[in-house]
Amino acid sequence: MLSELSTEPSGLTLSELAGRTGLPASSLLTILGSLREAEAVRLSSRKRYSLGVGMLRLGQAYSDGNELVESFRGEGLRIARQFDETVHLGVLTGTDVVYIARFSSSRPPPSVTALGRRVAAHASAVGKAVLAWRPDVAALYPPDGGLQVFTSTTRRTVSELVGDLDEVRRLGYSESDAECIEALQCVSAAIFDHTGAVVGAIGISVPAPRMSAALRHGLRRSVVSSAAVLSRTLGAARLPDCYEAVTA
Numbered sequence: 001m002l003s004e005l006s007t008e009p010s011g012l013t014l015s016e017l018a019g020r021t022g023l024p025a026s027s028l029l030t031i032l033g034s035l036r037e038a039e040a041v042r043l044s045s046r047k048r049y050s051l052g053v054g055m056l057r058l059g060q061a062y063s064d065g066n067e068l069v070e071s072f073r074g075e076g077l078r079i080a081r082q083f084d085e086t087v088h089l090g091v092l093t094g095t096d097v098v099y100i101a102r103f104s105s106s107r108p109p110p111s112v113t114a115l116g117r118r119v120a121a122h123a124s125a126v127g128k129a130v131l132a133w134r135p136d137v138a139a140l141y142p143p144d145g146g147l148q149v150f151t152s153t154t155r156r157t158v159s160e161l162v163g164d165l166d167e168v169r170r171l172g173y174s175e176s177d178a179e180c181i182e183a184l185q186c187v188s189a190a191i192f193d194h195t196g197a198v199v200g201a202i203g204i205s206v207p208a209p210r211m212s213a214a215l216r217h218g219l220r221r222s223v224v225s226s227a228a229v230l231s232r233t234l235g236a237a238r239l240p241d242c243y244e245a246v247t248a
Helices: 002-006 014-021 025-037 053-064 067-083 125-131 158-171 213-233 241-247
Strands: 041-043 049-051 086-093 096-103 118-120 174-177 184-192 198-207
Touching: 002 014, 002 049, 014 025, 025 041, 067 086, 067 096, 067 198, 067 213, 086 125, 096 125, 118 125, 125 158, 125 174, 125 184, 125 198, 158 174, 158 241, 184 213, 198 213, 213 241
Parallel strands: none
Antiparallel strands: 041 049, 086 096, 086 198, 096 118, 174 184, 184 198
């Protein structure tokens, strides 16, 4: 129910919520009553339910208590100031990436990587940076399945995606050439924790008209360097050899 409300800024009526969740209206009223007391949900004068200020407090508590987000703040701000482009931190949830922290560019157009936004991992540089180092990719993407297409450059098959992931492991960084959003390019690198597991990725988004060969080269070095710093902050003892090659 909260997920449905998060997709509708103008709110949903009780009947609309019932239709989307499949729950009886009577059960929804009981749940909504408790959520309103916790300020997680509010009811407008037009009898439409939407997320309340309590959800903001929960989100802030998540950020404040998340070691990855805390570590990102310094590195993310440094890169954002260096390039004046949007820098974001994402984690994998199923086959989607969720952006959990961000520093926005001061230049137009406005950032589209809103906090909490879910983006298909196969169409995202952040997503591919994480997927490349996951041992369960085959389980997430059955080999005979197709992939959702967003633009003309989106990878359409699992074999195309696997080819990209092989390149990420060879190069140390991932790239998206308008694969999710037209005219938006992104460079990203994975972050590892003390167990050696990939826990997220840092990425930089640049509108295509501002991208150049020199800028792309600088972005690759910076995201890999920052990913290495963040990984060591989280206790990673060993990083992929390709990281050193990029930053040398």
